[in-house]
Amino acid sequence: MEMIGKQKIIKEHKILDSYSHDNSFTLPMQPRLVVQPRNADDVQKIVTWANRTKTPLVPVSSGEPHFHGDTVPSVPEAVIIDLRRMDKIIRIDRRNRMVLIEPGVTYAQLQPALAEEGLRLSTPLLPRQSKSVIASLLEREPTLVPKYNHTLLEPLRCLEIVWGNGEILRTGDAGGYYPTLEQQWEMGLAQVFSGGPGQVDYYRLVSGAQGSIGIVTWASVKCEVLPKVHRFFFIPADNLKGLVECAYRLLKVRLGDEFLVLNSASLAAILSRDADGIQALKNKLPPWVIIMGIAGRDLFPEEKVDFQEKDTRDIVHQFGLELLPAVSGIGGGQVMSTILNPSPVTYWKLTYKGACQDIFFMSTLDKISEFVNTVFAAANALRYPVSDIGIYLQPQHQGTACHCEFNLPYNSGNKIESDHVRELLDTCSEALIEQGAYFSRPYGIWADMVYNRDAGNKEMIKTIKGIFDPNNILNPGKLCF
């Protein structure tokens, strides 16, 4: 342990216990200790020590609560490498609209700092207060503005990675001709280009990896111009199919900024602060709604929002639907101020029943109705209340793909309810995969389901893991190794 040097090391049982489980059904496993590095040099030393001593490391960047089991050790004697002390915003570059951050930086911390420079970041839907920006982007959580999803990994660009074997690589144009960030800045570069260096997109190898290939010690992230005018609208509908057709038309011409589809249970959970409020509101809300933000950012912002609102309304009418500034007494402003900010301290998915399991995957919008039918049928069969199921659809990659998420709130203190949800999770996941749902982020039980159907990628991932983390130091037991 002397190789870890002066870093903060935690061995208290109570704290170790907090890392041993999360809100998923992942089996608990207590780590041996927790180490909190301050910089990349510390991280490299820890990884080198772990290789020498064959100690498993589990990287963690966000604070509690965790939901996917990826931060819970899968093997005994693991050391948690908690990156939350690395929370510096290294550089904000207004001209190139880039920000460089460490892994401990949260959305709650970053957005106000960006706003001071006239910038903001497209976020996931109400990230929790403690959510690391880098962890969210590396895990390819969907963000709210499809038109800025130039790739699925956007707005993530360049990284500094400590690989599992302890070597460091900077990716994208940060890994090019100029060896230091300072030299790059001096030459006018800003870590904008994510590709390479060379003929490998290294940043993709650590994405979706649950910390099992490399540890990212900083990342550059592309920002948006902070809107000067920003309005939110609703397109309500009784059924999903008609709404999807309208969504396709709007996405095709890249109208608007924020663009997401929620069912009543999901919107109620987002807007209400207690269980009774959620119950009351979801009964008032339309079954489905597109939420659309339209932003005017730089020149003539008011005119931009005006013409886009008119264009949107014209299209929406063609589908027999309406573009509304409010639904069921809920105004666009209220939704805007809610979804453009991190969740309240009690994470929004936990408000209704205290616990929540999610099923999420990717598909295309036209197939979502079939998946909804599958989940509802399974819920009915297990007597889980269908009306409690929150559904969130997030078009991604400029409308080419769609994140589909089912939220299953439950009372974790009630064993019967908990067992039903666990069974529902298993049953639905298998059925959805059979039906063609793409579980692109295979956490927990999904890993075996996914990789047993995709031997090619499984073998390739194992090959790559063998190159970058030959001793299987990083988060062993997850994914397929």
Place this chain on the structure above:
Amino acid sequence: MALSRDAYRALEDIVGPGYISEDPAVMDSYAYQWLAETVRPNQSKFMPRPEAALLPGSTKEVQAIVRTCNKYKIKVKPYSTGWYFYGAPLTEGVIQLDMRRMDRILEIDEKNMFAVIEPYAIAGVLQAEVMKRGLNCTVTGAGASCSTLVGATCYHGSGGTSIYTGELRENLLGAEWVMPNGEILRTGSIGSGCGWFCAEGPGPSMRGIVRGALGARGGLGVYTKCAVKLSPWPGPVEFPVEGTAPAYRSPLPGNFRAYTLAFKDWDSLFEAYYRLYDNEIGYYAHRQWTMLGADLGPAFWMLYQDPTKSLDDIEEFVQKQEVKEFTEEMRRSFQLVLVGMSQRDIEYQDKVLERILEETGGWKVKKWLEPEMEQFALLYLLRLGKKNLNFVYTGGWVGNFMQVGTPDFVKKYRPLAEDATREYQEKGLLVDCGSDSMMGCVGSISGGGNCGLEQFGFYDVADKVSTAAAVEWMKHCIQEEAMHNIPPGKEGMYLAVGKTHEELQQDLAKQPATHTWQRKIKQALDPNDLGDRMYPTLDER
């Protein structure tokens, strides 16, 4: 070194006797390559002759060929539509896979905006088909006759519309890859049997191995299918074409505009790039017309409109007062096509552009506002079907300096590129068309933020002195770049083809990590070293 008869028969059994050849005349047609004279002994126009050429018709055949090559330890190099000389064999003892039979558009998913294509589906055909469905694809700088799959998987993949329609690196969704070890990898959602819509995952994204900033240029296996993301096209289902050859033009509806925007100085021009990024306007944004030189290009574009004129008339054109004024008016310029998704949209974009021009002191070049000139520009720029014009002066050209970066970075090498070119033009070793013959994307990636400038030099391929000067110019540019702490541009990639192994190793050692990781990846995927140095690796020490 002919193939053994056993190996030849094994390969013939896979594709059938009609799709394999080792006829020397046929082999020479593969070896004859543009730019070969800049790197081959005695300025030969031939790269090494392949031992045989095969035309596979399916992924299954490609896989069988690669497995046979592993068995007999034969190097294999795929080639589709070609660009530069990268697709040719770089050494003796290589078989060439000619992918022209795999030319299908397999699927166009109109709603979800992607197309699934084979290696020889060219951008022009893909564009024509997707436009019927209100969609468009990125046509790379290599033009409409080049393979879209290659842009997405094997090379760079940027084009004039990349600011809106994306770089093909960004647009690549699923890919089917016959790796050099003979295994097939299908990346993203298609690997899980869920369709072609997603490039990433499951879990760590093996899409990252498929390609990086650059593809493997045929040096690491064969890509047999891929899906690319498409973008909206609010125009007619096909280009309306009017005019007389060669200056065809396309009168597009009122929601289209084509401008040549000019500026009093370079700082203002690059400032306009930043303003376009922040305001998110522009469907096509590229510096195009100046590729034929700031002094000579405007005259060329004017004479091109007159079917009675030829290149022989260019000196007469240059002397015209109207042309002189035109030349000065557009000396520091780029092209911008605005496309409104609605009438309101185009009106808004026009208003924003006016304000940007006010802020930056820019103007719209008048000649290019004339309806016929604008219509010519729309067809040329959006279709990019006239890449032959790159060769129009002398039959040969190279592009130096090109690299991507922020406008603030690119403007640093702009004056170097001019200075490093001027003396070669003044000596008559390159075409004296103006020391600024720089072209390149205003936004080389989706949404902008990065751009590039590539300095064109035109040399006479029939003249050994001019060809030698082109090579000397490339080396001179690399020296100038090094002196000013600028990395070598495209010329470094060209010249690498002709370097010895030792020389190349010295270059690769300047970025050891990149090329060491590539070696480890190659060792894992290509154990019998079937590929070539187009996927460069640093030797183990």
